[in-house]
Amino acid sequence: MTPVLAAEFATADELCAGVRALAAAGITELDTWTPYQVEGLQELIGVPRSKLRWIVLAAGLLGGGAAYLLQWWINVVDYPLDIGGRPYHSALAFVPITFEMTILCAGFAALIAAIMLGGLPALWQPMFEVDGFERATIDRFWLAIGAGDRELDRVRDTAALETAGAVRVVWLGDRA
Amino acid sequence: MSDPVIIGNPTDAALSDQLLSTTWVKRNWKLAFAITGIGTVMLFSMVTLTVMRGIGMWGNNIPTAWGFGIINFVWWIGIGHAGTFISAILLVLEQQHVRTSINRFTEGMTLFAVVQAGMFPLLHLGRPWYAYWLFPYPSVMGVWPQVRSALPWDAAAVSTYLLVSIMFWYLGLIPDLAGVRDRAPTKLRRRIYGIFALGWSGSMQQWRHYKIAYLTLAGLATPLVVSVHSIVSLDFAEAGLPGWHSTIFPPFFVAGAIFSGFALVVTLIVPARRVFNLYNVITPRHLDMIGKLLLVTSSILAYSYICELFLAWWSGDRFEMFEQLRERPFGFYAIGFWIMITCNCLITQLLWSRRVRRSATALFVLAIFINIGMWLERFEIIVVSLTRDFLPSSWHQYAPTYVDLGILLGTFCFFGLLFLAFLRLVPFVPVAELKELEREVAG
Numbered sequence: 001m002t003p004v005l006a007a008e009f010a011t012a013d014e015l016c017a018g019v020r021a022l023a024a025a026g027i028t029e030l031d032t033w034t035p036y037q038v039e040g041l042q043e044l045i046g047v048p049r050s051k052l053r054w055i056v057l058a059a060g061l062l063g064g065g066a067a068y069l070l071q072w073w074i075n076v077v078d079y080p081l082d083i084g085g086r087p088y089h090s091a092l093a094f095v096p097i098t099f100e101m102t103i104l105c106a107g108f109a110a111l112i113a114a115i116m117l118g119g120l121p122a123l124w125q126p127m128f129e130v131d132g133f134e135r136a137t138i139d140r141f142w143l144a145i146g147a148g149d150r151e152l153d154r155v156r157d158t159a160a161l162e163t164a165g166a167v168r169v170v171w172l173g174d175r176a
Numbered sequence: 177m178s179d180p181v182i183i184g185n186p187t188d189a190a191l192s193d194q195l196l197s198t199t200w201v202k203r204n205w206k207l208a209f210a211i212t213g214i215g216t217v218m219l220f221s222m223v224t225l226t227v228m229r230g231i232g233m234w235g236n237n238i239p240t241a242w243g244f245g246i247i248n249f250v251w252w253i254g255i256g257h258a259g260t261f262i263s264a265i266l267l268v269l270e271q272q273h274v275r276t277s278i279n280r281f282t283e284g285m286t287l288f289a290v291v292q293a294g295m296f297p298l299l300h301l302g303r304p305w306y307a308y309w310l311f312p313y314p315s316v317m318g319v320w321p322q323v324r325s326a327l328p329w330d331a332a333a334v335s336t337y338l339l340v341s342i343m344f345w346y347l348g349l350i351p352d353l354a355g356v357r358d359r360a361p362t363k364l365r366r367r368i369y370g371i372f373a374l375g376w377s378g379s380m381q382q383w384r385h386y387k388i389a390y391l392t393l394a395g396l397a398t399p400l401v402v403s404v405h406s407i408v409s410l411d412f413a414e415a416g417l418p419g420w421h422s423t424i425f426p427p428f429f430v431a432g433a434i435f436s437g438f439a440l441v442v443t444l445i446v447p448a449r450r451v452f453n454l455y456n457v458i459t460p461r462h463l464d465m466i467g468k469l470l471l472v473t474s475s476i477l478a479y480s481y482i483c484e485l486f487l488a489w490w491s492g493d494r495f496e497m498f499e500q501l502r503e504r505p506f507g508f509y510a511i512g513f514w515i516m517i518t519c520n521c522l523i524t525q526l527l528w529s530r531r532v533r534r535s536a537t538a539l540f541v542l543a544i545f546i547n548i549g550m551w552l553e554r555f556e557i558i559v560v561s562l563t564r565d566f567l568p569s570s571w572h573q574y575a576p577t578y579v580d581l582g583i584l585l586g587t588f589c590f591f592g593l594l595f596l597a598f599l600r601l602v603p604f605v606p607v608a609e610l611k612e613l614e615r616e617v618a619g
Contacts, residue, residue, distance in 0.1 A: 012615065031379050031380055031381065032379065032380045033377055033378045033379050033380075034378050034380075034383065035188055035192075035351075035355070035378060035608060035611055036351070036378075036608045036609065036611045036612040036615075037383045037384075037386075037387050037612060038615075039616075041380065042380065042383075042384055045380060047380055047381075047384055049384075049388075050384050050385045050387075050388040050389075052385050052388045052389055052392065053388060053392060056389075056392050056396075060396075070312060071323045074312060074320040074321070074323060075320075075322075075323055075324065078318075078320060079318070079319065079320040081322060083322075083324065086324070090324050093323065093324040094323060096329040096332065096333065096403070096407050096410075097323060097328065097329055097332045099399075099403060100329075100332040100333050100336040100400075100403065100407075101332065101336070103336055103340060103396050103397075103399070103400045103403075104336040104339060104340065106392075106396050107336075107339070107340040107343050107344075107393055107396050107397075108339075108343065110343075110347075110389045110392045110393045110396070111343045111346070111347055111389065111393070113385065113389060114347060114385050114386050114388075114389030114390075115374060117381075117385040118376075118379075118381055118382035118385050118386060119379075119381060119382070120374040120375055120376065120382065121374035121375050122374075122375040123370060123371070123374070123375040124375070125375060125377055127377060127379075128377070133377075134358035134359070135358070136358075136377060136378055137351065137354045137355045137357075137358045137376070137377070137378055137608075138188060138189055138192045138355060138358060138359060139187065139188035139189040139192065139611075
């Protein structure tokens with residue numbers, strides 16, 4: 001999303017009010033920037049729940065399955081060692097490593113998916129060019145409307161955001 | 177439970193100012209860095225000596241093949257557990273109130289403790305340059321690790337624990353690193369923290385995946401922390417030695433690990449709270465929570481000690497009875513046993529008092545004793561069992577050498593050095609989470 005109209009709020013509640021006002025005006029291409037996750041904001045914008053869990057589940061199952069298979073192959077097929085007549089395929093003895101590899105692969109998947117799905121690493125983002133945006137990680141709440149939104153009306157939306165309590169509204173559309 | 181978890185009503189900006197400003201500030205810590213630095217140099221000299229001359233520099237020998245190396249390994253890895261317990265288990269149980277503000281701190285502790293722990297089994301191999309033999313790789317000799325043995329389990333558990341702890345810690349850090357980046361006064365610092373923050377801006381797109389990932393990782397770390405010390409305990413329980421061969425070991429070890437870890441949390445957090453003036457975010461309620469958890473784990477431990485004695489008697493096995501009922505309480509190393517009982521079970525009874533639980537000084541003193549007691553517990557389990565096995569002809573006393581003592585002391589210093597660097601370079605109280613909590617508490 002390329003932001004064209006951005007607004008800065010002093011509190012999370014005012015930000016939510018701003019989002020509601022824009023939603024009422026039919027704006028759909030919207031993003032927010034907050035110092036912490038604001039409860040209820042996600043539902044307000046209508047962003048679906050993250051699919052990350054399914055990636056983690058798949059990675060975990062894959063890692064665990066591969067670990068079990070590898071142990072079986074080592075112990076039964078490629079390098080069978082008779083130790084006191086105990087069975088080569090000792091399912092119970094394979095549990096610890098299977099479990100650990102499940103967690104390890106799932107953990108890696110969770111970290112990498114969180115970074116990649118969030119569009120990171122991206123050391124430069126258009127919003128970083130906005131003066132004062134650095135407070136978005138400290139104590140200011142930002143929202144922006146994307147350039148692709150057909151319902152965008154600069155005058156009307158600026159007024160709506162100011163009514164909602166925006167500290168300031170910035171037009172970014174003229175930037176190259 | 178009406179006590180506040182955040183004292184005063186700090187604004188988001190005030191919290192950021194207070195908690196992010198701890199990074200990269202010149203402090204008069206030269207002495208602390210010098211002492212831990214010298215200790216670290218000593219540690220690595222002793223390690224070099226061990227590698228050059230061989231494992232004979234240590235006090236272990238047959239029958240006591242596991243001396244300080246394994247005692248210190250178990251002790252350090254146990255300490256890590258409280259960190260994951262606080263940051264992951266309390267998050268999954270939705271106890272953010274008492275968890276936030278100390279979790280980053282304890283995660284750091286976990287990480288550095290596991291680093292110390294990992295060193296010992298590597299060196300204990302005698303030829304640490306062959307450590308990769310523990311992991312399955314297509315060797316030209318066509319040999320694979322024996323996965324029915326507890327040692328490859330251990331390698332998998334400890335390395336997974338280290339990696340997942342790093343991931344959990346780093347994921348939690350990202351928003352705060354961005355905070356440090358955005359209030360950095362110099363361009364260089366802005367760049368360095370900016371790179372580690374990966375360009376985090378706190379957008380909806382980022383938060384919505386991030387929060388799920390963080391919770392998922394916490395959920396994964398929860399069974400992991402229980403598994404690690406269980407698997408460590410299986411190194412013992414899988415053996416047939418009297419005093420080791422017991423089904424009580426996994427829960428017994430996990431409780432002891434969390435107990436010792438909480439003690440170290442107190443040992444670190446009480447001074448840090450003072451130095452950084454964190455009284456508003458680390459409140460008596462946090463201390464109270466840790467005190468209660470110390471009491472609970474101490475009780476589980478006391479129960480386990482009694483069970484060990486009872487099971488030894490109930491088994492009717494001569495060697496078990498000799499080991500548990502005679503050698504540990506009245507044998508050559510009996511003094512260690514009684515100090516252990518005093519530190520781990522008796523003086524912890526003071527924690528029934530609310531005043532003790534809420535006094536930073538009292539907790540700190542108790543924690544030091546618990547750290548000693550838990551180290552001695554591992555000493556008793558390992559040394560007494562090995563020096564008194566089935567054949568009296570093979571009985572032999574054990575004493576550590578100066579290299580053993582130097583390495584143990586050196587790991588304290590190395591841990592301290594890493595921790596000091598952590599306090600200096602990284603925001604060690606999770607600011608973004610604290611702001612969220614503040615909003616929740618304020619309603």
